[in-house]
Amino acid sequence: MGEVDPAFIQDPEHRPKPSIIQAEGIPLIDLSPLNTQEAADSISDPSAIKDLLKEIGKACKDWGFFQVINHGVPLDRRQRIEVASRKFFAQSLEEKRKVSRDQTSGAGYYDTEHTKNVRDWKEVFDFLVEEPTLIPVSQEPDDDQVTHRTNLWPENPPDLREASQEYVREMEKLAYKLVELIALSLDLPAKRFHGFFKDQTSLVRFNHYPPCPYPHLALGVGRHKDPGFLTILAQDDVGGLEVKRKTDGEWIWVKPTPDAYIINVGDIIQVWSNDAYESVEHRVMVNFERERFSIPFFFNPAHYTIIEPLQELINERNPPKYRPYNWGKFLVNRKNSNLKKQNVENLQIYHFKVSQE
Numbered sequence: 357m358g359e360v361d362p363a364f365i366q367d368p369e370h371r372p373k374p375s376i377i378q379a380e381g382i383p384l385i386d387l388s389p390l391n392t393q394e395a396a397d398s399i400s401d402p403s404a405i406k407d408l409l410k411e412i413g414k415a416c417k418d419w420g421f422f423q424v425i426n427h428g429v430p431l432d433r434r435q436r437i438e439v440a441s442r443k444f445f446a447q448s449l450e451e452k453r454k455v456s457r458d459q460t461s462g463a464g465y466y467d468t469e470h471t472k473n474v475r476d477w478k479e480v481f482d483f484l485v486e487e488p489t490l491i492p493v494s495q496e497p498d499d500d501q502v503t504h505r506t507n508l509w510p511e512n513p514p515d516l517r518e519a520s521q522e523y524v525r526e527m528e529k530l531a532y533k534l535v536e537l538i539a540l541s542l543d544l545p546a547k548r549f550h551g552f553f554k555d556q557t558s559l560v561r562f563n564h565y566p567p568c569p570y571p572h573l574a575l576g577v578g579r580h581k582d583p584g585f586l587t588i589l590a591q592d593d594v595g596g597l598e599v600k601r602k603t604d605g606e607w608i609w610v611k612p613t614p615d616a617y618i619i620n621v622g623d624i625i626q627v628w629s630n631d632a633y634e635s636v637e638h639r640v641m642v643n644f645e646r647e648r649f650s651i652p653f654f655f656n657p658a659h660y661t662i663i664e665p666l667q668e669l670i671n672e673r674n675p676p677k678y679r680p681y682n683w684g685k686f687l688v689n690r691k692n693s694n695l696k697k698q699n700v701e702n703l704q705i706y707h708f709k710v711s712q713e
C-alpha cells in the first residue's frame with residue numbers, strides 16, 4: 357500500500373494535526389461507590405451516590421465522553437477477547453473473508469467501511485449481542501417486514517465465539533449500570549430506560565487499524581457520532597481516539613488508561629434528553645509504525661423503539677427539539693449508506709430537529 361489511494365484521503369480540513377493535544381482530557385470516573393452498595397445491580401439509594409451522579413451528569417453535558425475505572429469487568433475477560441481478536445485479524449484475507457458480511461447478515465468481517473464518504477483505514481469484525489437480532493428489511497416507513505439476523509463465527513481462533521459471548525455478558529452488566537446512572541443523573545427513575553433494551557439491537561465490533569504509510573492524510577475512522585444509546589469502548593495502549601472538545605472544537609487525544617473503558621453518549625441519549633446530554637464527534641488517527649486494536653460495544657434499543665424527547669424532560673419552556681423517529685428504520689438507512697461512497701451525507705439526528713422559529 358505504498359501508493360496513496362485517493363479513497364482514503366480526507367479533505368484538508370479533516371486531516372489529523374501533526375501535534376496532538378492531550379490537555380486535561382476527558383473525565384476519569386471511579387465507579388467503586390457502586391461496588392460498596394449492598395445491591396450494586398439495583399441502585400436503591402441514589403443519595404448514597406450523589407457525587408458519582410454529579411460527575412456522570414457533568415461529563416455527559418460537558419464532554420459527551422468519560423472513562424470509567426473500577427467498573428467490575430474482570431480483566432481476564434477483556435484480555436481473552438483481545439487476544440482472540442488479534443488472532444482473527446492475523447489470518448490471511450482469504451481466511452477472514454470466509455466470514456464476510458453481506459447485505460443480508462448484520463455481522464461478520466469487512467474492510468470497506470466509509471465514514472462521511474471517505475474510506476476508513478481499518479478492518480472490522482462485528483457480532484450481534486442477541487441471536488437472532490430483529491431488524492427491519494427496508495427503510496421504507498410502510499414496510500413492516502423484519503429479518504432475523506444471526507452471527508457468522510469464524511473457525512479460527514476456536515475460542516473466539518466463547519470469549520465473545522462471555523465478554524458480552526460483562527458489557528451488558530456494565531451497560532445497565534451506566535444506563536441507571538445516566539437515568540438518575542437526569543432525575544429519572546433508575547430503570548426508566550430498561551424496557552427499551554428488551555429486544556436490543558446491540559453490536560460488538562473488533563476494530564483493527566493496520567499501520568498506515570500516510571497517517572497525515574487518512575483516518576482509521578473519520579469524524580462521526582455514534583447513533584445508538586451509548587458505547588463502551590476498550591482501546592489498547594497505542595492510542596489514536598480523538599474527541600472533539602465542546603468548548604472550542606479542538607480534537608483532544610484520549611490517553612489510553614490500562615483496564616479503563618471509554619464511555620460515550622450516543623445520539624439516542626441526546627434526543628431522549630432533549631439535548632441536555634450531547635453525542636459528541638470523535639475520530640481515530642492511525643500511525644506509521646504500530647497497528648491498533650479496539651473493541652466497542654454499541655448498546656442499542658429494540659428496532660421498534662420510537663426515539664423522541666422524553667415526556668418528563670420537556671415542558672413549555674423546554675419544548676421537544678426533535679420529531680420522533682423509528683430506531684430500526686434509522687439503523688437500516690445508515691447500514692445501507694456506510695458501505696459505499698455516496699455524494700450526500702447519510703442520515704443524522706439533525707434531520708429530525710424541530711426548527712426553533
Ligand SMILES: O=C(O)CCC(=O)C(=O)O
Binds near residue numbers: 589597651
Ligand atoms: O477505535 C476507536 O477508538 C473508536 C472507534 C469508533 O469510534 C467506532 O467504531 O464507532
Ligand SMILES: [Fe+2]
Binds near residue numbers: 580582638
Ligand atoms: Fe464511534
